[in-house]
Amino acid sequence: MNKVYIDGQSGTTGLEIVKRLQDRSDIKLLMIPEDKRKDVETRKEYLNSADLVFLCLPDKASVEAVSLITNSNVKVIDASTAHRTVWTYGFSELGYKDKIASSQYVANPGCHASGCISILYPLIQKGLVNQTEQFSFFSLTGYSGGGKNMIYQYENEKTIDLEAPRIYGLNQYHKHLPEIKKVCGLEKDVFLNPIVCDYYRGMAVSLNVEMDYEKIYLVLKDWYRDSTLIQVEKTDLGMISANTMAGLDCMKLIVSGNSKMCTITSLFDNLGKGACGAAIQNMNIMLGFEEVEGLNIE
Known part of the structure; x- marks a missing residue:
């Protein structure tokens, strides 16, 4: 054993x-x-x-x-x-x-990196976007991602500023950026806007690209076709909740937009996938x- x-x-x-x-x-x-x-x-x-x-x-x-x-x-x-x-x-x-x-x-x-790479890597490998481009990600996370001290702060010492989403990594030197650049083979640094919110677990990482969302959907659907843990869906209606995958170890990519502009959102649990x-x-x-x-x- x-x-x-x-x-x-x-x-x-x-x-x-x-x-x-x-x-x-x-x-x-x-x-x-x-x-x-x-x-x-x-x-x-x-x-x-x-x-x-x-x-x-x-x-x-x-x-x-x-x-x-x-x-x-x-x-x-x-x-x-x-x-x-x-x-x-x-x-x-x-x-x-x-x-x-x-x-x-x-x-x-890393958690933010998992969301970014799950979206960007297949698009680069399939030639939909170029490694010479610069990309900007928006990433929401529950407060459990901050570890014991942050969990205690939110659950026992909450101040008014903790009741609203908080942007951090303001110097654009977030510790997950090097792995995103290395794994995706990018020539330029990635922009990342990480945001911690007043809920325990779950993440939503989004990337915007100027492209037909149906084309993006088909490429991502094909890339993850054999995956048990990553599913790809599309929608142009409703809302996306960052805690959708809380408690799960799988990931869901949501492709939304129109024929000219597309948003890809990676949903997963920051303590899971x-x-x-x-x-x-x-x-x-x-x-x-x-x-x-x-x-x-x-």
């Missing part, structure tokens, strides 16, 4: 992965004692005794954790941004499944399980 260890199991992502894996009978979840979780020697022992390790840590701590792994048989999934432009990128629907399966080190995608669900999906691939084993898809 494969042994799995989560380094950083007390954080938002770590706790979510623990909750999802603790009842699985096809793995053995290694749980470090609470009073030893910051002890380097104990961590090193756990890191090297597992078949697969999740790193749910800040960037600097993730780099340190990797340096503690001396067992070449240990597979690693890093949920931080530390290795996203260096390691195998953990987004199987881009055609990366075989590479993920054969890799020792996999970088789990945007973090923990994607990490477990990658674990399944790396350990030889069914890709959707243990995922919430309905």
Whole structure:
């Protein structure tokens, strides 16, 4: 039975992965004692005794954790941004499944990046847009994406400014931008307007392009035709809610607009396909399980 260890199991992502894996009978979840979780020697022992390790840590701590792994048989999934432009990128629907399966080190995608890349990568690969263009994304997220401190603030110390959507990443140096540029092979930096709102979980990432929305729809529908976790729909009516996919590990792309202008919106859960669900999906691939084993898809 494969042994799995989560380094950083007390954080938002770590706790979510623990909750999802603790009842699985096809793995053995290694749980470090609470009073030893910051002890380097104990961590090193756990890191090297597992078949697969999740790193749910800040960037600097993730780099340190990797340096503690001396067992070449240990597979690693890093949920931080530390290795996203260096390691195998953990987004199987881009055609990366075989590479993920054969890799020792996999970088789990960022939540905003997952939305952006799910839209832009296929359009570039199919020649509908050019890698030399500059793109601008609008991204809504629930406050759980900000981690424990932000969750506590919204749920226990809410001030009037938290009742309205808040734009951040104002310097256009958001930590997810490098992976979007690298994975999509872009020549120019991407604009990203991330917005955190007063709801717990769920994301809506949108891109506007000057093109017939039917053409965009057909290309995206064909790209994801074999995907279990990503569906493509079209509509030019009603409204789109950012928490539509809350609690699920799948993603939905909504194509809307008219014959001249198109908006593509990627809907998913920031803790699902945007973090923990994607990490477990990658674990399944790396350990030889069914890709959707243990995922919430309905």
